[in-house]
Amino acid sequence: MPKDTLTVTDNRTGKSFEIPIQDGTVRAMDLRQIKTSLDDFGLMTYDPAFTNTASCRSKITFIDGDRGILEYRGYPIEELAEKSTYLETAYLILNGELPDRVHLTEWVHNIKHHTLIHENIKKLIDGFHHDAHPMGMLLSIVGALSTFYPDAKNIFDSKIRREQAFRLIAKVPTIAAFCYRHSVGLPYAYPDNELSYTGNFLNMLFKMTELKYKPHPVLERAFEVLFILHADHEQNCSTNAMRSVGSSHVDPYAAIAAATAALYGPLHGGANEAVLRMLRQVGSKANVPEFIQRVKRGEGRLMGFGHRIYKSYDPRAKIIKQMADKVFEVMGPNPLLEVALELERIALQDEYFVSRKLYPNVDFYSGLIYQSMRLPVDMFPVMFAIPRTCGWIAQWEEMVLDSEQKIARPRQIYQGPPRRRYLPLEERQPD
Numbered sequence: 001m002p003k004d005t006l007t008v009t010d011n012r013t014g015k016s017f018e019i020p021i022q023d024g025t026v027r028a029m030d031l032r033q034i035k036t037s038l039d040d041f042g043l044m045t046y047d048p049a050f051t052n053t054a055s056c057r058s059k060i061t062f063i064d065g066d067r068g069i070l071e072y073r074g075y076p077i078e079e080l081a082e083k084s085t086y087l088e089t090a091y092l093i094l095n096g097e098l099p100d101r102v103h104l105t106e107w108v109h110n111i112k113h114h115t116l117i118h119e120n121i122k123k124l125i126d127g128f129h130h131d132a133h134p135m136g137m138l139l140s141i142v143g144a145l146s147t148f149y150p151d152a153k154n155i156f157d158s159k160i161r162r163e164q165a166f167r168l169i170a171k172v173p174t175i176a177a178f179c180y181r182h183s184v185g186l187p188y189a190y191p192d193n194e195l196s197y198t199g200n201f202l203n204m205l206f207k208m209t210e211l212k213y214k215p216h217p218v219l220e221r222a223f224e225v226l227f228i229l230h231a232d233h234e235q236n237c238s239t240n241a242m243r244s245v246g247s248s249h250v251d252p253y254a255a256i257a258a259a260t261a262a263l264y265g266p267l268h269g270g271a272n273e274a275v276l277r278m279l280r281q282v283g284s285k286a287n288v289p290e291f292i293q294r295v296k297r298g299e300g301r302l303m304g305f306g307h308r309i310y311k312s313y314d315p316r317a318k319i320i321k322q323m324a325d326k327v328f329e330v331m332g333p334n335p336l337l338e339v340a341l342e343l344e345r346i347a348l349q350d351e352y353f354v355s356r357k358l359y360p361n362v363d364f365y366s367g368l369i370y371q372s373m374r375l376p377v378d379m380f381p382v383m384f385a386i387p388r389t390c391g392w393i394a395q396w397e398e399m400v401l402d403s404e405q406k407i408a409r410p411r412q413i414y415q416g417p418p419r420r421r422y423l424p425l426e427e428r429q430p431d
């Protein structure tokens, strides 16, 4: 009769241990009983970058990286992108169910009534240099929100947690748009709550002197889709930062500042920016083969390719590629698309990329869409942070309510010098 256990024999002592297997995992703490002597600390796991460690149980997002499947709360991403709005999806991610009409109306009302930011935050934005990276601005300002809403520290009060969710989902687009307007020297465009979430975002970005901004329906829908695709992605680097920092029971603004900082890096949310810079550097279709050779020689990465989890085509990249065509019809063709398509074509048949299962990820085409909407490249990671805010909050709340979670505190293998005598300055020899 097969048992859901793992039998481990410690060849140092000859002793055997039977360890339970649950949900395809063994508990790292069950290894601690494996010791060579009474005063031995016990066996640990070593897993730099958590490549094979589950850090939580989660009901939010499911990914099957080999089959290219992504689901939020059980709903396929393709269906949500086709039929839902971003706010409906955010409700689903936070509450576990799609809203009925009454709940959706209430939810949208609550978000829309938190879109304004305190006037002092405008002064904070004014203090940044005109060429400050908007991601650096965003993470500072989101962190600063903590000082405007000290009640947010009551993280075990469900009403207070919900209030911060409304504030964050509502205010992050306003802050992002204000950062953009600051960088281009335009006056801030205040939220228009008669517009949809994404229509209002377009308004705050692009309103000029007209009395009422009218978002183009194709661009409005493109943002809905892009926001849905970026809403959550289980335990990635920034979500791990959100949970890890949040595990100290800090308020969600401070934790989201940390998550935003993690997203800023070029290996994560900064990749869409890096893709655009790479496409510009390649310049034309003719230069693609030489660029691919350089990547293969290890002289840089093909940005927007590869993923820790997806070992086939990222399902989000497929949807974005289709959306890109619709946006280009409105905004005009993007000459860099030709370079991107050629890079993809060559890479997908090159042994180096095929054998390593490197496919386009979400960032490969999203930057082209943002660029054709006339957004500067350093706004691209900000465009990722806006929709991910709901995923971060949902993951944080799940962590706060999970009785198994404690302050995140990994172990290490110490490899420094053993204890030694402190040398007074006069006894130290020059190098």
Ligand code: ACO
Binding pocket: 266, 267, 268, 269, 271, 295, 300, 301, 302, 303, 304, 305, 306, 307, 308, 309, 356, 358, 361, 362, 363
């Ligand atoms: N270009 C060229 N080679 C690559 C790339 C790439 N984009 N990605 C991985 N490889 C190679 C590595 O050099 C390595 O080769 P080796 O086995 O000969 O040493 C192999 O593929 C495995 O790569 P790892 O770095 O071990 O893969 P990991 O899972 O750690 O990294 C990551 C995933 C960070 C996304 C990586 O693929 C990468 O740097 N991609 C480019 C940046 C990017 O697009 N990031 C966005 C990710 S999606 C997101 O965050 C929203």
